[in-house]
Amino acid sequence: MQAATQPTIKLFVFPRMFEIPNLSPFCCKMETWLRMAQVPYQVVETRDPRVAPRKKLPFIEDGGVRIADSSLIIDHLSRTRAVDLDAGLSPLQRATATLVKRTLEEHYAFVLAYTHLLSDEGSKYTRARFDAVPAFIRPLVERAVRKNVKSLLWYQGLLRGSHDEILAKALDDWRAVLAFMSEGPFFFGDQATSTDAVVFGTLAPTVLTPIDTPIRAFLLSQPKVLAYAERLRARFFPELAPERQAAERPQQLQASA
Numbered sequence: 001m002q003a004a005t006q007p008t009i010k011l012f013v014f015p016r017m018f019e020i021p022n023l024s025p026f027c028c029k030m031e032t033w034l035r036m037a038q039v040p041y042q043v044v045e046t047r048d049p050r051v052a053p054r055k056k057l058p059f060i061e062d063g064g065v066r067i068a069d070s071s072l073i074i075d076h077l078s079r080t081r082a083v084d085l086d087a088g089l090s091p092l093q094r095a096t097a098t099l100v101k102r103t104l105e106e107h108y109a110f111v112l113a114y115t116h117l118l119s120d121e122g123s124k125y126t127r128a129r130f131d132a133v134p135a136f137i138r139p140l141v142e143r144a145v146r147k148n149v150k151s152l153l154w155y156q157g158l159l160r161g162s163h164d165e166i167l168a169k170a171l172d173d174w175r176a177v178l179a180f181m182s183e184g185p186f187f188f189g190d191q192a193t194s195t196d197a198v199v200f201g202t203l204a205p206t207v208l209t210p211i212d213t214p215i216r217a218f219l220l221s222q223p224k225v226l227a228y229a230e231r232l233r234a235r236f237f238p239e240l241a242p243e244r245q246a247a248e249r250p251q252q253l254q255a256s257a
């Protein structure tokens, strides 16, 4: 719980799209963690990562101090708000948490940028994020952002592989992660941990948006995956959960209590 003297933090993230906390896996992870940890926050939407200390979103402002990088923010808030979502994890689970985080954040997140921001199927849906840009410069901004994503993925290495290679590697990522996922309600069982924020951060943009990819199709074919994603959304972002899940919510809350 937050001490009365501590300021409400400001969370700087991209504007929301679709019925998920954020299309950016790192912004989605950060806001999910804040809700899990019950740390009060105020969202500040921005479209321009150049305002961030590390030129990437999310970042927070805590008592006038700006802190970047979702993992560093979580370390900072865990320390200053005395919350540790991972207190109950065994050494083996902690090691697993690191491997899951690296797989999803240092590899799969780049695939998400490819499928959601660069590919034709993804762009069809996500180009709406430029709607607020004045019409006369919109094509210019769209082209510049696309060029940046392309160059990021080229230098990271992903784009040097074929489309099929990229998809195959993403499926390998998820097969590995799912091998460690419990039957629920949360990744490691009964308690929500920071790994749930990481997993939901990448899973929500993949399976809870209309962007149709072979990765989404694979994940939807795995019985526990959609239930997990919908359960986390209903539990921590009830305002985003469609009616059907809202009706199931009391049961799910009981299951995760």
Ligand SMILES: N[C@@H](CCC(=O)N[C@@H](CS)C(=O)NCC(=O)O)C(=O)O
Binding pocket: 024, 025, 026, 027, 049, 055, 056, 057, 058, 068, 069, 070, 071, 148
């Ligand atoms: N390691 C960072 C990664 C953040 C990140 O890559 N954010 C992306 C959005 S998903 C971003 O702001 N990209 C803008 C850019 O690279 O210009 C974290 O955990 O917060």
